[in-house]
Amino acid sequence: MLIQSVFAAAREIFSPALRRILWKSIGLTIALLILVWLGLTKLFDIFLTNHALSATYPIIDSFAFFLAGFGLFVALIYLLPAVSAIVAGYFLDDVADVVESKDYPADPPGRALPFGQSLFYGLRFAGLSLLVNLVALLLFFIPGVNIAAFFVANAYLLGREYFELAAGRFWPAEEVARLRNEHRGTVLAAGAVVAALVLVPVLNLLVPIFGAAMMVHLHKKLTRDRAASMTLVRDERAALKNSRSA
8 A cells, every 4th residue: 555655656756747847846845945055154154153162263164164064954955854844845735636636636636735734734744843853962972872873863753744745625623633543553564664865865855745656646546435435424424315305
């Protein structure tokens, strides 16, 4: 089920229908990362400018900026899941519309999340991701533990985020939470796929669109029987109501 969803998303991500959304997603991701880079660089520059030791020994500036370059690069890696959360929340409905209409044309279409709700989802997960990855960043200098902490934390967070975004198009919030708990192992495994992709340079720019497409497929497969049962019950109720009114 998960493997089928992964391959389906991989096939579709460069399809003509999703290619335009993909380029927009990559552009927005790069723009946000550049803004974060400039912000962190400016803060570091202010710190050095106001530091007495830097004023006394200017050569420290050059050495510090050399070290900061590597440090900021590492920081961006840890911030990428949070950026991905914001971008995914923005483009999820566009991706879901394409996948649902192409691969599930007979199913009722999902309901696009209100902009405020999708923004809330993105910002909530971005904030949670920043907090968790800050803790993981503190473990950076512990070999073995650093990568494991980053991977496990983001497997959980990204799986939860993408599943809730995809399922929220069809179910109320309480049902989404119940479905996520019911299939928590599969959702965690899906999050692990996305977290692994985050660790691969260049390919990590595909995370928002790939993750969204994969989770749309996975949600459909996980809830196929439940959706069919609810449709049957709804049709039976409608038929009963029509027979009574007749």
